[in-house]
Amino acid sequence: NAGVTQTPKFQVLKTGQSMTLQCAQDMNHEYMSWYRQDPGMGLRLIHYSVGAGITDQGEVPNGYNVSRSTTEDFPLRLLSAAPSQTSVYFCASSYSEAQSLNFGPGTRLTVT
Amino acid sequence: AQTVTQSQPEMSVQEAETVTLSCTYDTSESDYYLFWYKQPPSRQMILVIRQEAYKQQNATENRFSVNFQKAAKSFSLKISDSQLGDAAMYFCAYSGGGADGLTFGKGTHLIIQP
Numbered sequence: 505n506a507g508v509t510q511t512p513k514f515q516v517l518k519t520g521q522s523m524t525l526q527c528a529q530d531m532n533h534e535y536m537s538w539y540r541q542d543p544g545m546g547l548r549l550i551h552y553s554v555g556a557g558i559t560d561q562g563e564v565p566n567g568y569n570v571s572r573s574t575t576e577d578f579p580l581r582l583l584s585a586a587p588s589q590t591s592v593y594f595c596a597s598s599y600s601e602a603q604s605l606n607f608g609p610g611t612r613l614t615v616t
Numbered sequence: 617a618q619t620v621t622q623s624q625p626e627m628s629v630q631e632a633e634t635v636t637l638s639c640t641y642d643t644s645e646s647d648y649y650l651f652w653y654k655q656p657p658s659r660q661m662i663l664v665i666r667q668e669a670y671k672q673q674n675a676t677e678n679r680f681s682v683n684f685q686k687a688a689k690s691f692s693l694k695i696s697d698s699q700l701g702d703a704a705m706y707f708c709a710y711s712g713g714g715a716d717g718l719t720f721g722k723g724t725h726l727i728i729q730p
Contacts, residue, residue, distance in 0.1 A: 537717050546620075546707060546720035547661075556713050562717055594661060602713040604651055607661035 506531050508608035510595050512523040512527040514576045517585040525580040525611050527595030535598045537605070540564065548595065553578055554601070585615045618643045619709050622721035629698050630729050636683075637693045637724050649711040650691045651685070651718065652725075656704040664706070667691065684708030695726075703728045 529536065537552035549562030553572040562589045567589060571580040578597075582589060592612050596605035619642045629635035641650070652664040667675045667684050674682050679696045695702055705725050708716040 532645055535715070539717075544722055546722045547709075547718070548720070549717040552715060560715065573671060582621075592659065601715045601717075602711065604663045605661075605718065606668050610659045610661075612659075 506582055507531065507597070508595055508597055509594075510608035510611050514612050516584070516616065518550050518616055519585060523582050523585065525582075525593055525595075525607060525613075527578045527580065527599040528576050529578075529595075529606070530576065531597065531599075531606065532575060533606070534575065535601055536572065536601075537562070537596050538568070538570065538580045539594045539596065540589075541594060542591050548594075550556075550580065552600065553616035559612060561571050582613075587615050589613065590615045595604060618645075618679040618709050618710050618712065618719045620719050620721040622706075622724050624724045625722075626725040626727065628727040628729060631698055631700060633698055634696045635698055635726065637695075637706050637708075637726065639691045639693070639721055641689050641691065641708070641710045641719075643689070643710065643712070644710075645712050645715065649713060650682075651711070652682070652691075652693045653707045653709060653720075654702075655703045655707065656676075661707075661715075662709070663694060665693065698728050700728050700730060702726060703721055 526565040539547040551570040553559045595608040650667045654662045683692045705723045708721040
């Protein structure tokens, strides 16, 4: 199993540009989520999904959209990038909400 | 809202010694889950240990063990026989078991002195 994969690993955007961070898992996990990690802040939940067709907002959802058309994929879209969205983004999955998360390798995003 | 506090931004320990990382949390729930994650310089988040609040017994994984004090809302991580590969950021995290994910502390940077 590849586990949780994320692409790209690094990305630089200009303010106002849009892009999609890709996340896929091959463990047939129902639960998937996106976190952002900022220096001195730990990880904070952006959006999550409990199954295909179901998504909901986390702690810091503004400026991000998600969709879950399949069990495997959970892309994160930045609609109009802002410097405040400079961060490391992690996708994670688990069999259920109460289980420990399997994290992807992360995407380092810089918005100039 | 739940909060997780790691009061030690950085800890340093000699190789082969024992070190304890502190974590406290705030919740009104009686059933929940606690985790310690390790993040080495590679950036990958790696599960170290998981504790279910309804279990009295402290979780252990090889050289890693926890001291779970439910009444005090404390969840410390003990690393025995520290190794150079243990050098990393360590994050304590709380989950109420619902879909709203984990709440993380701000992390403790662990340095291993050879």
